Amino acid sequence: MKALRVTTAVLISAVLIFPLYWMIVVAFSSRADLLGGELRLWPRALTIENFRQVLDSFPVFTWFGNSVAIALVVAVISVSCSMLGGYAFAHLRFRGSNTLFLISLATLMIPVQVIMVTLFKLVTSMGLYGSYWAVILPTSASAFGVFLARQFILSIPRDLIEAARIDGAGHFKTFTRIVLPLSRPLLAVLFFMSLLQVWNDFAWPLIALKQNQLFTLPIGLVYLQGQFGSDFGGTMAFALINVTPMIVLFMIFQRYFVQGFARSGIK
Amino acid sequence: MTVSSPSGGVSTAIAPVAEARARTSTGRRLQRRKSAKKTKFAGESLAAYAFLAPNMLLLLTFVLVPLVWALVTSLQQTNGFGAGVFVGAANYVQLFTDPLFWRSTLNTVLFTIIVTPASMALGLGIAVLLNSVLPARGVFRSIMIAPMAISGVATALMGLLLFDENSGVLNKVLESVGLPAISWQSGGTAAFASVVLVTLWWRVGFNMLIYLAGMQSISPELYEAAKLDGAGPWHRFRYVTVPLVGPSSFFLLILNVIYSFQVFDIIFVMTGGGPRNATSVLVTYAYDQGFVTRDQGYAAAIGMVLLVVMLIFTAVQWRFNTSRDVVE
Numbered sequence: 338m339k340a341l342r343v344t345t346a347v348l349i350s351a352v353l354i355f356p357l358y359w360m361i362v363v364a365f366s367s368r369a370d371l372l373g374g375e376l377r378l379w380p381r382a383l384t385i386e387n388f389r390q391v392l393d394s395f396p397v398f399t400w401f402g403n404s405v406a407i408a409l410v411v412a413v414i415s416v417s418c419s420m421l422g423g424y425a426f427a428h429l430r431f432r433g434s435n436t437l438f439l440i441s442l443a444t445l446m447i448p449v450q451v452i453m454v455t456l457f458k459l460v461t462s463m464g465l466y467g468s469y470w471a472v473i474l475p476t477s478a479s480a481f482g483v484f485l486a487r488q489f490i491l492s493i494p495r496d497l498i499e500a501a502r503i504d505g506a507g508h509f510k511t512f513t514r515i516v517l518p519l520s521r522p523l524l525a526v527l528f529f530m531s532l533l534q535v536w537n538d539f540a541w542p543l544i545a546l547k548q549n550q551l552f553t554l555p556i557g558l559v560y561l562q563g564q565f566g567s568d569f570g571g572t573m574a575f576a577l578i579n580v581t582p583m584i585v586l587f588m589i590f591q592r593y594f595v596q597g598f599a600r601s602g603i604k
Numbered sequence: 605m606t607v608s609s610p611s612g613g614v615s616t617a618i619a620p621v622a623e624a625r626a627r628t629s630t631g632r633r634l635q636r637r638k639s640a641k642k643t644k645f646a647g648e649s650l651a652a653y654a655f656l657a658p659n660m661l662l663l664l665t666f667v668l669v670p671l672v673w674a675l676v677t678s679l680q681q682t683n684g685f686g687a688g689v690f691v692g693a694a695n696y697v698q699l700f701t702d703p704l705f706w707r708s709t710l711n712t713v714l715f716t717i718i719v720t721p722a723s724m725a726l727g728l729g730i731a732v733l734l735n736s737v738l739p740a741r742g743v744f745r746s747i748m749i750a751p752m753a754i755s756g757v758a759t760a761l762m763g764l765l766l767f768d769e770n771s772g773v774l775n776k777v778l779e780s781v782g783l784p785a786i787s788w789q790s791g792g793t794a795a796f797a798s799v800v801l802v803t804l805w806w807r808v809g810f811n812m813l814i815y816l817a818g819m820q821s822i823s824p825e826l827y828e829a830a831k832l833d834g835a836g837p838w839h840r841f842r843y844v845t846v847p848l849v850g851p852s853s854f855f856l857l858i859l860n861v862i863y864s865f866q867v868f869d870i871i872f873v874m875t876g877g878g879p880r881n882a883t884s885v886l887v888t889y890a891y892d893q894g895f896v897t898r899d900q901g902y903a904a905a906i907g908m909v910l911l912v913v914m915l916i917f918t919a920v921q922w923r924f925n926t927s928r929d930v931v932e
Contacts, residue, residue, distance in 0.1 A: 339738075342733060342737075342738055343739065345733060346733055346738060346744045349733075349748065350744055350747040350748060353747060353748055353751060353805065356751075356763075357750065359762070359765060359766065359773060360758075363765060376776040414658075417658070418659035419659065421656070421658060422656050422658075425652040425655035426656075429651060430648055431648060431649040431652035431653065432649060434652070437656065440663075440668075444663050445862065447667055447671055447911060448887060448907075448911075449866075450866065450887040451674060451890070451904075451908070451910055451911050452667065452670035452674050452907065453890075454674065454677065454900045454904060454907075455669075455670040455673035456670040459669065459673070474662065474665075474666060475666040475667075478659055478666060478667065479659070483659055507651075508651035533752075533753060537755030537756060537757075539756055539757050539869045539872075540869065540891075555755045555756075555757040558755075559873060569764075569768075572761055573761070573762075573765065576758040576761050579755060580755065583754070583755075584750060584753045584754070591745070594813060598813065598817035
């Protein structure tokens, strides 16, 4: 029984890891090997020729910097907004609470593609087009983040919050001194989810960032693929540059994930 | 979130008055004298609005305003990026006789009803496996959720690398064992299948993760009790695990449907909607109309239809699902 379970797990893992493995193999294979046409599960010789070529031909470092800057700013704004909103929905009583909560959840269902034309016009008329803000502001509002934060903060005992209030702490102080310190797993999840989402976002940045110099990595990746055609070596080298930081962060953060989700009542 | 308690009722009733008063210092003093309790709740309302303001402002400006604007645009005949002329429901009428629109709708729905149950079933299965006694569980878990961290674009490019008709691994493997190669790019069904498979690869980890989180809250004693009652592994799965991860299932159902209706990156990069529109979905079609053909009114109308279809789907799920209460 146990042997069967281990075998199944190994098989599933092998299937899931293969595309990643293959991307790495192709990224480090020489042009000759790739054009050879025969299937080699391990390249004859490892080479960084593909990486060098991509770095020489495209402003990869600029794109990388753009991605880092945009992702960090969005993550900070989005996590702050989500935590504040989540606290209000979880522990404050006010008129219109249910309505506002439902409205913000409903916005989850509005795909960016439904509003992209008018969002584009809006961003242009605000004078943001052609700047990082064109991507940052529209992606910073997170209904999902507020929802997750509310669920998690609800699990913080009300008595604890009441106690702080009785001791004379204002709402903001209660929030920063009681709620935030108890929300570390949630903060980790929210921050990382936000980072991940922005880092990997494609549809909206594709529309909002027309200039080559402002591209984020996924846009650069598609642009580069258009230039390289079916030169998979170069494309995969760049894809690897795109995915590595998030995979590494993911491995570090992942133990918080199960914890964060489990305590958010989504179980 | 309930405001049904008596005090809650009071707080909501007096909130606007209290807010108006709080604007002047005399008002504030007056209010303090009148009732400490009222002040507390008025303060609570104000604090709540202040806490919510940043997020609500962003949602209002960058989601709701463009949405209303899109609704208006969908009633207009537009040309390029200039102002439009109102034409009433003409764009919507045109949709009815547009075969590409119907094809895209069909593909979107088909994609959703294949991908949603498949990724949930696979996710649940793997979660059960990882929740059992297994050496190196952490390693297996890391591997299985790794695709979650990869961008849609990179995923799609990896998909091309595997599914490419001429140089892809899959066809080479098929040929090496004497099977005919599959036309992943030129055959409609095969192209659709390749998009579905790549999406599943990308999404199964997330489903597994949510189910795994859900299973952690199931008490082991329940399984012991079921065992004592003579339930085999299948019965324990069917009558203990499945009902108790109901809230996870509901959450995942909604999210998978939303994500499936919005599928874009994978299709845009892998097939571009082809061959012969076999993988065209509403979102790629709306993108083409809005930013390639530049018929914005029409693009907005397609977007509105997508939104309505999604809302109906979600409303039906909400109506018929009994475990939603536990999520709330």
